[in-house]
Amino acid sequence: MLRVLKSVAFVTYKEWAAYRSHMAVSLFVGPVLFLVQLLIWQAVFSSRDTVGGLNLTQMLTYYGIITVIHYAIFDFADWNLQMLIRTGKFLTFLLRPVSHRWFALSQKAGHRLLGFWLELVPVALILYFGFHIDLIPEYPVWAVISIGLSFLMMFLVNYCIGLTAFWLTNAHGIRGMFHLLRDLSAGVLIPLTLLPDALQKILFVLPFQFIVYVPTRVIIGSYELGGITMSIPQIVAVQAAAVLVMWLVSECLWRLGIRHFTGVGA
Incomplete structure (x- = not known):
């Protein structure tokens, strides 16, 4: 499995490196979105000192960290899987001695390895020196572990959404709805502590907070x-347990979904 991970990640890295100008466009996306947040929250804090217990510096630090984490854990497993199922190309993976889930995770590893130096590092430098956002972790080792777990959680959650294509064939609609729900529930759009207490308690037991909010x-x-x-x-530790639970969920959905695969489009 490690040889497969290394080989697939390396091939994916080389493949995407050939189109690195496409990835380089995202260098503008992250800072521009952060700039929008900066303008919005500057307007909000013009009439108050804190919002939800956070001052302006803490709020901007929150969004700056989220911007960097996004580049570390970005994932397209849901789109890729539903495309393979819809076109029937998924049939070829059933003949291979490697599970598609492990193959897809290996692809993500190679893709994000390229994104690390092509996207994450430049954007982190822009935020650190251009906007003076403190990106230095309070606990570096725990931060690395948590981001690694969020990397896996993002993949597993998206993969489960992609698995719905076994029943729906075309999961484009549910993907769009899910992405909005995921970003809201993960604290991407607003810090979760700004939501009502009852909703916060519900979000605590859902997997989404472990994608972005926790790291x-x-x-x-x-x-x-x-x-x-x-x-x-x-x-x-709770995040690690949640990743394990999500892996079991993906395994159950896989076993149920594969029975419905008919090779449509093959």
């Missing part, structure tokens, strides 16, 4: 949601 709070150095406060090691 962001680990980098900041403190965690709190829905009145629940945990130390950094504790929340990272």
Whole structure:
């Protein structure tokens, strides 16, 4: 499995490196979106000192960290899987001695390895020196572990959405709806602590917070949601358990979904 991971990641890296100008466009997307957040929150804080217990500097730090994490965990497993199922090309993977899930994860590893130096590092430097956003983790080791777990969680959640194509054939509509729900529930659009307490408690038991919110709070150095406060090691342990649960969910959906595959379009 490690040889497969290395080989597929290397091939994917080389493939996307040939189109690196396409990825380089995202260098403008992250900073521009952050600039929009900067203008919005500057207007909000013009009439108050704090929002949800956060001052302007803390709010901008939150969004700056999210911007960088996005480049580390970006994933397209849902789109790729539903495309393979819809066109029937998924049939070829059933004949291979490697599970498609492991193959897709290996592809993501190669894609994000290229994105690390082509997207993440330049954007992090822009935010650090251009906007003076503090991106230095309070606990570097725990931050690396948490981002690694969010990398896996993002993949597993998206892969489960892609698996719905076994029943729907074309999962484009549900993907769009899910992405909006995922970003809202993961704290991408607004910090989760700004949501009502009852909703925060619900989000605590859902997998979405472990994609972005948890690694962001680990980098900041403190965690709190829905009145629940945990130390950094504790929340990272919970994140690891959530990743394991999500893997089991993906395995169950795979076993159920593969029975419905008819090779449409093949």
